Amino acid sequence: MLIASLIFAISISGVADTTELVPAGEEALTIDLELDGYVNGYMDRDRMMTYAGCTLERDAAYTYALLMEAAARDGVYLEPIDCYRTYNEQKAAYNRRCPYTDTPVYDRDPITGEQYQVGSKSIRVCTGPPTARPGYSNHGWGRAVDFSDGRGELGCRDRAFIWLQSNAQRFGWVHPPWAHCGRSTQEPWHWEYASLIEANLLPVLRLDSDLVAVVE
Template sequence: MLMSADGYRESLRAYRPRVFVNGARIDSVADEPLLAPGINAVGVTYDFALRDQHRTLMTARQSTSGQVVNRMLHVNETSTDLLYKLEAVRLLCAESGCAQRYLTHDALNGIFQATARTDAVHGTDYHQRFLAYLHDVQDRDLTLGVAMTDAKGDRSLKPGQQANPDVYVHIARRRPDGIVIRGTKAIVTGAPYMHEFLVMPCRTHTAEDRDFAVACAVPADARAEVLEPYPAEGYRRGKKLKLQLVQIGWAEVELETARAFLAMREAAAADGIDLAIRSGWRSHERQAWLYQAWRMGLGNKAARPGYSNHQAGRALDIYLDAPTYAWLEKNARRFGFRRTVRKEPWHWERVKKWRPRVTAPRRGR
């Protein structure tokens, strides 16, 4: 169903992405003046689709569903579609300066072709999955951010050769109900005011790098939490440990540390504080990379590989602003956490085992 610009703005209020502007957390992207120019530009793509004089350019019928959809969400079927899309972008840019949403169109058309060709060669069912997603996006008239460009790291190396694999988005684990992805995408146009992110590879991949060839969609405010423990190798004072990890946000966290953090996060939320982890458990390779970067004068001081409490699963680096830091200073000890590095206010460690408080029932007389 076609949405208006006002409907688009209202739909954004239902999302709670983690967005900062000038260092301050934004509660509602739809109501932030500094984001208004971008939101207004996307809004033009909605309103023009509802105007009679622009309907031919700005809408099209999708044959796979029979529905009339916004041109920016349509998969091209004829040469006329290609020309109309070009003219629609010119029309939108003349009005708004930058159409932005045409990137969604390009991504959807690329994945349509890629999934169809993959199925034809390998007998898979990716194309039907994509069509189901496409029709849902069209029905809800969503705006998608295209998360294609990876951080890339050392550009002389392939993704699987990187010291830090998270410079490319990749499949970290496969589960019966889907996949867990990790990594970094950069320069996503309009990211704060998108409904979802369409994740795509940014280069061709060899068979050895198959885990980096991943396409999927993620809601803009998704809390990336997988609370199903899985084994990992840790280190404490140079000796190997066996750990159980879970996923909280974009961080992997040792199980007991995760339980304490989640209890602390719940208490913070009751006080209006949003706690989020930017770094938790680190692999030996990741710690070695950070240590080498520090030795080269890049980044913050890092412990030698095997001696970081991040590798032991006890340390968390937490996103900070002044209210968050004040809350942690006052409350973190209740949950077993303490700030342990003088020059790193974001670094908190679980220094004792946390136990939930249980109030014993009073005995009757």
């Protein structure tokens, strides 16, 4: 598994101070876990670690601990409110956010043109911030954290969020594009572990997913 090994070696092993390290992507790195046979929401216990009450995949947990220590040194309070989610936890969250609702079904009278109800159907109606379908959340890989500053979920103008914007990438953590402030799907509290890689090797990772699957 060349790609996964490359990322792991660069992000975890010692690298010269002069080497520029950047996040390996704009969202959570999951290809290494997928190639190793892990399943979203069913991560092996041996692959997980817990730091200060937040359970994550071990590589993510290590860098998360460094990030939290750096924030504390800078006087910034960060608190995890959601870390790893099992499949059943993802399912429960999705059902809460997107419950089934009975919706009327109408037809039109061909003579009068008037609409009339012919029955109803049950469809999911989602409210609030988007929630991934069970098995598709990056929380299910143990590589996503939702943060609070102790007063509730982070807002786009909160000091802790601004600190994360300036510092999280040093530890391989990113704010995915879909969650950016100003978007209808904004979630300033949601951050993901993308890993670190040498800047000059970043193009290696920008491959078609079908090609990556072959390099095993």
